[in-house]
Amino acid sequence: MKILAPWFLAGSLISSVALNLYYLFSQSIRLDEAQSIWVATKSVVGILKISGQDVQTPLYPILLHFWMQVLGTDIVVARFLSLIFFIGTLPFLYWLLREVITKDVAILGVALFALSPFVLWYSHEARTYTLITLLAAANNLYFLRMLNSRGKTNKFFYLITAILGVYSHYFFVFQLISQAVYMVAFTVKRVFKKRHPRPEHWRFLVAYLGVGVSILVLFLPWLWFVYGLGLAANTQPIIPKATSFDLIQIYINFIFGFQQQGTQSLAVSVWPLFLMLMFFVFTRKMLIKLDRLDYFVVVSFLPVVLVYLVSFYKPIFLPRYLIFVTPAVFVLLAWLLVNFGKKVLSGLSTGMAMVMLVSLNFQSKSILTPVKEDYRDVINLIETQTTPQDIIVASAPFTIYPLEYYYSGTVRIDTIPHWNRYVVGSIPQFSQELLKTQIDNYALTYNRIYLVLSYDQGYQSEIVDYMDHSYQLLDNDLFPANLNLRVYQLRYDPQLQLGTK
C-alpha cells in the first residue's frame, strides 16, 4: 500500500544534504566548535584530562582527534565528521521504524527527521550531538530487537551502543534509565500475564541486568578518572532554571527548531489545538499499528521529564543535551501523521515538510532567533582596524577559542576575567577589583581595547558599565546571537586613530 510518493523521501534527503553542505561551508565557527577543535588537537591523554573537567565525555573529541590527524584541522573538515554521523543516523532510524511499523511510515519518519531544523542545526556542527543521535537510534533499535528475539547479537550491539552512548554524553544515561524502567514494566506485565513459563521471563530479565551491569562496569573507569581529577565543569555555561514552558517548548524545538521567543510562546500557548488533533487521531480506527508504542512514549518523554526534575536541583535542561530523544520523537510523529488517514496524509506530510523548511529558514536567517555566533565577521572587522598597540579581550573567557581560530594577526588576545588555559583549574571568578586592575594594566601598554562580549556569564553588564564610565567608547557593533564588539580608547595618542593601521 503506497501512501507517500517516492519523491517525498528523495526530495527530503536531497534538500537535507544540500542545506547541510551549504551551512557547513558558509557558517562561521561557533564557540563550541572552536572548543571541540582545540580539545581534539591535544594528545589522547590531554583530551581525556580536558574532557574529564568538562561536562562531556571523551568519545567525540577522540574521534575528531584522529579524523583531523588524517584530514586536517579546518572547521569544514571537522564538520564533515558530524555530517557523516547524521547521514549514518538515517538508516538506523529507518531500521528502527521498520522494526515497529510499515515501510511507508518508516520512509515518512526518516524524511521528516532529515528536515528537522533542530537536527539540521547540529548535523553540520563540529560537536558530539549527531554522534549521540546516531548512537541513540542504534541503541533503540537493538533494545527493541533484544526484546523481540533471544539472540546474543542484539544484546551485544545494545551493550556496545549503550557504552559508546554514555562515553559520548553523560545524558545518554537518561535513555538507559528510561529503557530500564520500560524493561521492568515489560517483565512485570509478561510475568503477570502468564503467557509463557515464568523462568524464561526471569532469565531474560537477568540477562538484561547482566547487560546493565556490564555498561556500569565499563563506564566506571571513566567516572573514577573524573573523580580522580577532582574538577568538573570548569567551562560549563550558565543554564537558566527549567520551567514547565521549557518542557513543552523542547518538543516544538525538536520538530520546528529554534524560533524567535514570541513565535515559540504562541506555539506553546495553542496546545489545546494539539489536544484537538489528538482527539482526531484517537477517534479514528488505527490505520497503522505501532508496535511498542508504549516504549516510544517512554523513551520520548521520560528522559526529558527526568532531566527537568533534576533541573530543580541543578539546572541542566538544554535541548541539545536531550537530542538523543529525537529518533523516538520522530517515530511517534510519523505514526501520528499516518493515523490522520490516508486521504490527508500526502497533503499533511508535504505541509509538515514545508513548515519545517520555512522554520529552518527563519531559524537560520531571522535576527530574532538564536542564530549561531559569527566570530568570523568579528575577527574580519578587528583585523582591518587593529595595530600591535591594541588588545583584543574576550568575555566570557571561553569564547577565546573561536576568536583564536580565525585570528592570525599579532595583536594580543586576553580574557575577562584573565584565564590561563594552560594551568589546570577552573576559570577564575569575576570581581570588580580584578577588572579595574586588569584594565588599568592594559592602559599602561595599549591604546585601544577591542572588547568582544558573548555568552554572558552574569557579569557582562558590569564590564560594560565600568568601561563606559571609565573610557571613551569608539565603536559599538552588534553581531547575531548577542555577539557585541565594543572598542574603547584606553589612552590618548595622537598618531593612533581608529581604522588606521
Next chain:
Amino acid sequence: MRKYIPYHRVGKLLLLTNFVAAVSYFSWWFDPSRANNYWLYYLLFVGEIYHIFMAFTFWFTIWPEDVVIEDKRHYYFYPKVDVFITVAGEPVEIVRKTVVAAKNMNYLYKKIYILNDGLVAKKDNWKDIERLAKKLGVNCITREIPGGAKAGNINNALRQTNSEMVLIFDADMVPNRNFLTKTIPYFVDPNVGFVQTPQYYENFGENAITSGAWDQQKFFFGPIMRGKDKSNAAFVCGTNVVLRRTALEGVGGMVENNIAEDFLTSLFIHQQGWVSHYYPGVLAKGLAPLDLLSYYKQQFRWARGSLQVLLGDNPLLKKGLTWGQKIQYLSSTLYYFNGLIVLIDISMPLLYLYFGIQPVAVSTASFAVYFLPFMLLNLYTLNLASAADISFKTFSFSYSSWYLQLTALISVLTGKKVGFSITPKQAQGGNFIGLAIPHITYIVLAFLGTIVAIDRERFNPSVATNLAWVLFNSALFMPYILAAINFKPIFSKAEEVITEVTLAEVKES
C-alpha cells in the same frame, strides 16, 4: 451484522499509569496561589473533581478481570417465557416485523404479547395493532386505563400473565432466532434476576444522527456494560432484556414514577440481592433515532430520569447494594451532570475573550504539563477499550448534549414536569437547527470575543490559548451542528426498506 459489540481488554499497567497521571493532575489544583479569580478557580476545580471522579469510575469499570463471556447452554432448562412487545403508536409495519421475528424465536415455551398502549396514548393506529395481533396469531393487551407510561403498560401485562420469565422488546427491536437460547440458560442459577443484551441499531448508516447515536450505543454496550457486569451492576435498558418474574414482582414491577423506569427498577432488583448478567452478543436489531429531535428527546428522557434517581433515590444511600454497585449506579447518574460541567468549561475562554478574566494566574504551560498527560492517556485508554471503535462523533454528541442535560437538570431541580416521550421510529419532518442554536451561538460568541480580545490586548499568548480552547470546543460541536443542518428527511426511504423486509419475511413465514 456484528456478533459482539466491540471491546478490548485494557492492561492494568496502563490503568495504573492513568491513575498516577490523574493524581498528578489533581494535585495541580491544590495550590490556591495559582488562582487569579477565586470564584472561577473553584468553579473549575469543582468541574475537575467531577471529571476525575468520572475518570476513576471509568477505569474501575474497565479494570480487567478474568471474566469469560461464554455461550451458556442447558439442555433440560426451558422455563415458560412471556414475550412483551411494547407498542405506543409505532407504525404497524414496524411492529409486524418484530412480532414475526419474535414468533420465529427458536424456543417452544413462549407466549407473544403485544402490549398495546395506542389507545391510552391516543394514537390513531391502536386498532390496527389489534388487528395485526389477530392476523399473526399473538395476544394483544390493550390498556384502557392510562398511567405509568411504558412501565405502566408492562405492569398491566404482568398482572394478566404468569410465565416464569418475562422478555421485553420495544416495538422496533427485531430479535434473532437464538435470543432465548442464548439468554435463558443464565437463569439456571436461581439467583439471576435478569439478563440484558445490547440494543443494536440496524439503521446506523442511515444518516448522521443514526450513526452518532449508534457510536454512543457501541461504547455503552461495549466496554461500559461489560464493566458494569463485573460489579453485578449491569442494568435494564428497557428492551432486549429477560427478567425473572419473581425478581420483577418482588420490587413491585417496573417503577412507574420515574421517567427512566428501567434504570431504577434494576437498582431495586439489585438491592434485593438478585444477580444480573450482561450478554454482549447482538441478539436483536432495532432502529436508532432517525432525526435530531428524536435523538434529543431520547437523551433528554435518559438524562432527566437518571438525575431524578440521583436526587430522589441516591444509590449511595441504598441498602443492599455492594460498593461496586453503588459506584456503578452513581457514575451512570452523574454522567448527566456533564451538561453543567461542560457549560463551566466552555464559558471560561469566553469570559477571558470578552472581559479578560482568567481563573488562574500562572502560565498556560504549567497547566498543560499536568493536564496533557492525563488527557492523552485517557484518550488512548478510551480508544483501546472500545477496540479502536470510538468515533469523534461519539465525543461530539456527548459533549454537545450539554444543553439538553442542563435543561434536564433544571427540569428536575424545579420539578417542572416534562411529558414522557417515546423515541419516534419514523423520521420527523421539520427544521432541527433550533436544537443546535446554543452551539451555533457559542461559535458566534467565540468569533466576536476573539475580535474583542485582540482589539483589547493584541494577539498574545493568553488570547491564543483561549482562542485555541474555543476552537477545540467548536470542533467538538461541529458534527452535532452539521447533523442538525444537513438533516434530510429519510421518511420514504426508511419505510421502503422496512416494507421490503417485511414482505420478504411474510412470504418466508
